Amino acid sequence: xxxxxxxxVRQLIHDGDTVALEGFTHLIPVAAGHEIIRxxxxxxxxxxxxxxxxxxxxxxxxxxxxxVFSWGGxxxxxxxxxxxxxxxxxWPAPLEIEEHSHAGMANRYVAGASGLPFAVLxxxxxxxxxxxxxxxxxxxxxxxxxxxxxxxxxxxxxxxIHAQRADTAGNVxxxxxxxxxxxxxxxxxxxxxxxxEVVDVLDPVPGQVILPSRVVDAVSVVPGGAAPSxxxxxxxRDNAAYKDWDAIGRDRExxxxxxxxxxxxxxxxTAPTPAVPPAPGSPDAGDPEPxxxxx
Amino acid sequence: xxxxxxxxxxIMTVTAARSLRDGMACFVGIxxxxxxxxxxxxxxxxxxxxxxxxxxxxxxxxHLPLSIGDGILADTADTVVSVPEVFNYWLQAGRIDAGFLGxxxxxxYANINTTVIGDYDDPRVRLPxxxxxxxxxxxxxxxxxxxxxxRRAFVDKVDFVTSVGHGAGPGDRERLGLTGAGxxxxxxxxxxxxxxxxxxxxxxxxxxPGVEVSAVREAxxxxxxxxxxxxxxxxxxxxxLSVVRSLTGAA
Numbered sequence: 001x002x003x004x005x006x007x008x009v010r011q012l013i014h015d016g017d018t019v020a021l022e023g024f025t026h027l028i029p030v031a032a033g034h035e036i037i038r039x040x041x042x043x044x045x046x047x048x049x050x051x052x053x054x055x056x057x058x059x060x061x062x063x064x065x066x067x068v069f070s071w072g073g074x075x076x077x078x079x080x081x082x083x084x085x086x087x088x089x090x091w092p093a094p095l096e097i098e099e100h101s102h103a104g105m106a107n108r109y110v111a112g113a114s115g116l117p118f119a120v121l122x123x124x125x126x127x128x129x130x131x132x133x134x135x136x137x138x139x140x141x142x143x144x145x146x147x148x149x150x151x152x153x154x155x156x157x158x159x160x161i162h163a164q165r166a167d168t169a170g171n172v173x174x175x176x177x178x179x180x181x182x183x184x185x186x187x188x189x190x191x192x193x194x195x196x197e198v199v200d201v202l203d204p205v206p207g208q209v210i211l212p213s214r215v216v217d218a219v220s221v222v223p224g225g226a227a228p229s230x231x232x233x234x235x236x237r238d239n240a241a242y243k244d245w246d247a248i249g250r251d252r253e254x255x256x257x258x259x260x261x262x263x264x265x266x267x268x269x270t271a272p273t274p275a276v277p278p279a280p281g282s283p284d285a286g287d288p289e290p291x292x293x294x295x
Numbered sequence: 296x297x298x299x300x301x302x303x304x305x306i307m308t309v310t311a312a313r314s315l316r317d318g319m320a321c322f323v324g325i326x327x328x329x330x331x332x333x334x335x336x337x338x339x340x341x342x343x344x345x346x347x348x349x350x351x352x353x354x355x356x357x358h359l360p361l362s363i364g365d366g367i368l369a370d371t372a373d374t375v376v377s378v379p380e381v382f383n384y385w386l387q388a389g390r391i392d393a394g395f396l397g398x399x400x401x402x403x404y405a406n407i408n409t410t411v412i413g414d415y416d417d418p419r420v421r422l423p424x425x426x427x428x429x430x431x432x433x434x435x436x437x438x439x440x441x442x443x444x445x446r447r448a449f450v451d452k453v454d455f456v457t458s459v460g461h462g463a464g465p466g467d468r469e470r471l472g473l474t475g476a477g478x479x480x481x482x483x484x485x486x487x488x489x490x491x492x493x494x495x496x497x498x499x500x501x502x503x504p505g506v507e508v509s510a511v512r513e514a515x516x517x518x519x520x521x522x523x524x525x526x527x528x529x530x531x532x533x534x535x536l537s538v539v540r541s542l543t544g545a546a
Contacts, residue, residue, distance in 0.1 A: 024349050024378055025364025049378070050426075073423030075362035076325055084421045099410075102348060103382040103430040110379050122387050123430045126459035126471040132415050147472065176369045177349045180378045207375055230366055239361045 001170040001219055002198060008218035009035045012190045013044075016065075017157040020047040020188065021054065024179030025075060026232060029162040030054045031225035032194050037061040038263050047156055049105045049180060053228075053245045056080040057262075059095060060255050066096040068154070070105040074249075077242050081249040091252065098133060104151045109180055111153035112187025124149045159188035162226040163211075164233060166195045167202050170213030175205045176232025182209050191215060194222040196234050205233075301531050303484035304443075305539050306503045308334060309531040311395075311441045311482040319392040320344040322431050325363050327441045328395035330542055333359060337538045346391065348427040350376045359542050382427065386434050389474060394435030396428055398442050400453045403496050403517045404467075405440065405460025405478035407432065408453035415455055425457050432458035437479045444483035450516040461495035485511045487528065488519075496520065503528045 003011075013019055013036060021029045033054035036044075045066040048055060053074055058064055060082030072083050086095035100108070107119035120139060130136050139150040161181045163174035172193045174181065185191045193216055202210070228241035248254045301309075304327075311331035315321055317340040323332045325347075336343040336355065345354050349364035353373030360368055369375050376385075385391060399422050400408035409428060413419035432438050438460075442448060460478045461467060468477050481488040487501035499511055500522045512519045531539075539545070 025362045026349070026366070026369070069424065071424050071426035075364075076360075079421070079423060087421045088418055099424050101425040101429040102378065102427040103387065106379040106382050121383070121430075122472070122474070123433060125433065125473060126456065126462055126467070127425075127429050128410070128415070128456045129425060129429065176366065177351065177364050177375055178377060179349065179364075182377065183379060232366055232369060237362070237365055242361065 001213065001216075002166070002168070003218050003220060005032065005035050005194060005220040005222055006039070008192050008220045009039055012192050012217055013041060013158050013160075015041055016043045018045040018047060019158045019160065020154075020156040020184050021160040022048055022179065022181050022184040023162060023226070023229060024050060024177055025237070026177040026179065026230060027162045027164075027174060027181070027226050028052065028054060028229035029160045029194055029225065030227060030229060031222045032160045032162070032192065032220075033058055034262055036063055037259070047154065049102055050075070051080065051083065053080070053242060053249070056082040056245070056249050057259075059083050059086050060092065060249070061259055062092045064095060065093070066098065068098045068100075070100045070102045074242055074245060076239070077246050081246075082255060085252070098135060099129065100133065100136070100151065101129065104136065104149070105154070106180055106183070108151050108154035109183035109187050111151075112155040113183045114153075116153055118150050118152050120148050120150055122148055154187055156184070156188045158190045158192060159184045160192045160194070161185060162194045162222075162231070164196050164231055165202060166193060166198050166216075166219045168198060168200060170216050170219050171202060172211040172213075172216055172219065173202045173205065173208055174211075175208040178207070178209045182211065185211055186215060190217045192218050192220065194220045194225040196223050196225070196231055197221065301536055302545075303503070305536060305545075306528065306531060307441065307443070307482055307484040308539050309535045310487060310501075310503070310528055311439065312338065312340075312535070314439050314480055314482065315340050315343055315393060315395075318342045318344070320346060320390060322346050322348070322386065322391050322394045322427070322435055324396050324428070324431075325360070326397050328397055330359060330539070331441060332395055333542055334535065334538050338535060346381065346385065348378070348381060350378055350381045352376060352381070352385070382430060386427075386430055389434060389436070391431075391435045392437065394431035394438045394475075396431060396438060396440050396458070398440060398448070400448055400450050401440060401442065401460070401481065401497075402450055402453045404462060404464060405481060405490060405497055406453050406456045406462065407440065407458040407460060408455045410455040410457045412454055428458040432460065432477065433473045433475060435475045437476045440478050440481040442481070442483060444485040444511065444514045446514055446516045449514065461490055464495050465493065467495075485514060489522075491520070498522050499525065501526045501528050504530050
C-alpha cells in the first residue's frame with residue numbers, strides 16, 4: 001500500500017492511459033507529475049479541470065497526446081506557454097484538446113463517480129464550446145420538458161491526488177480546499193495518493209475528506225509533493241515560483257534546460273531520460289497488469 | 296482640467312467596486328475582479344459575500360490572493376465546499392447575485408471570449424479557456440465585466456463565444472434558457488458601458504475624469520453609441536485610493 005513514488009507510478013500508470021492529476025490550486029500532485037515525466041510516459045490523455053504549470057511541464061515534455069480540461073493557465077500570472085506552443089505549433093508534439101467549462105467537468109466527474117453514463121446540467125447554452133466539442137449535447141427533461149446540457153461521465157484509468165496525510169492502513173485524509181479530488185478518485189479505475197506524511201491514527205480535521213483505503217491503490221510519502229502549490233497546514237503556495245515559471249515556459253530552450261535538470265536529478269530513477277523533442281510513442285514498459293484494472 | 300492623481304487601472308477598479316452593493320453574494324474571478332471586490336468589501340460593502348470558484352464561500356482575505364484557491368481564502372471563508380457543490384448547489388441553483396468577470400475579447404452584445412484569438416482549430420493565440428465563466432454568465436442574477444479598453448479587446452464580433460452576454464440581441468438570453476440578466480455593466484479604464492434596454496447593444500453611459508468620448512469611441516472596434524445621459528465618473532476618494540493601493544502594493 002505504501003510504496004515509493006517511482007514504483008507506484010510504474011505500477012499504476014502506463015503509456016496511453018487517461019490520467020487525471022487533480023487539485024484545484026491546492027494540493028496539486030506536482031511530484032507525481034514530475035515522476036511521470038522522468039519515467040518518459042507517452043501518449044497520455046491528461047485530464048484536469050485546471051491544468052496549470054505541472055501540466056505545462058508534462059505537455060512540454062511530450063507526455064500527452066490529448067488534454068481534457070476547462071481552464072488551462074498559470075493562475076494569476078497568465079498563459080501556459082508550453083500548452084500554447086503544443087496547440088498552435090505542435091511542439092514538441094501535436095496536442096488534441098477537448099474543452100469544457102468547470103461546471104461541465106465537475107459534473108462529468110460526479111457522473112463517473114456515481115456510475116452513471118452522463119451528467120445533466122444547466123450550462124453551455126449559446127456558447128461556441130457546443131459546436132467544437134462532440135461531448136457536449138442536450139437532453140430533454142422527461143418531467144418538465146426543459147432542455148438541458150448533457151456531458152458524458154469521466155472515468156480516468158488513473159487519478160493521482162496529493163493529500164496531507166494517510167494512515168498506515170492507507171486511508172487518505174485531505175482538508176482545506178478539496179476541489180474535485182473525491183469525485184476524481186471515485187471515478188477512476190486506479191488511484192495513487194501522494195501524502196505529506198503517514199501517521200498511525202488520522203485525527204479528525206474540520207472540513208476533511210477521507211478516501212478509504214479500499215479505493216486507494218497506492219500511497220507514496222512525498223513531503224513537499226504539492227509544491228509550488230500548497231498543502232494546507234504544512235506549507236504555503238510559492239507564488240514566486242508560479243511567476244518565475246512564465247519566463248521558463250515561454251522559451252523552448254529555457255524549458256528544455258529545465259527539463260534536462262529535472263530528468264537528470266532523479267535519485268533512484270531507473271527509466272530512461274526522455275529525448276527532447278521526443279518521438280511519438282515510446283518503448284513498452286513491460287509492466288504487469290496493475291491492481292484494480294477491469295473494474 | 297483635472298490633475299490626474301490616479302492611474303487608469305485605479306479608476307477602473309474603484310468604479311467597478313462601486314457597482315457592488317452591500318450584502319450581495321458575488322462570484323469573484325481572479326485579477327481585476329478580485330481587486331475590485333476586495334475594495335468594495337473594505338469600503339461601502341462590508342457585507343459583500345465573496346465566493347471564489349475553488350469552493351470558498353464568504354472569503355475575506357486580508358491580502359489579495361494570486362489564485363482563486365490561495366490558502367488565505369480557505370482560512371477566512373465561512374465554509375469551504377467542493378467544486379461540484381459550488382457550481383451546482385450555489386451557482387446553478389440561483390443563489391449568486393453578481394458574477395464578476397474579466398475577458399480577453401468582448402463584443403457589442405457583451406458576449407465574452409476567453410478561449411482563442413483567431414480560428415478555433417488553428418488559433419493565433421490560445422487563451423486559458425472557459426473556467427467557470429459560461430455558467431457564471433448564465434446563472435448569476437447579473438454580471439459585471441471589468442477589462443481594459445482597446446480595439447483588440449472591444450470587437451464587433453468575438454472570435455469565440457466562451458460566455459454568452461446578450462447573444463445576437465433582444466430575446467436571445469430567454470431563447471437560450473439563461474436564467475440571469477447577463478452583463479449589466481462593463482467597466483473599463485476609460486469609462487462605463489451598459490446594454491441598451493431595447494437593443495441590448497453596449498452603449499457608453501459614463502466616462503472617467505479626463506477621458507474624452509472620442510477616445511473611447513476610438514478604442515472600440517464598433518461604432519459605439521453614446522447615451523444621451525452620459526455621466527462623468529466621480530473621482531476616486533482618498534479612502535478608495537488608499538484601499539486600492541494597500542491591496543495592490545502601489546505606494
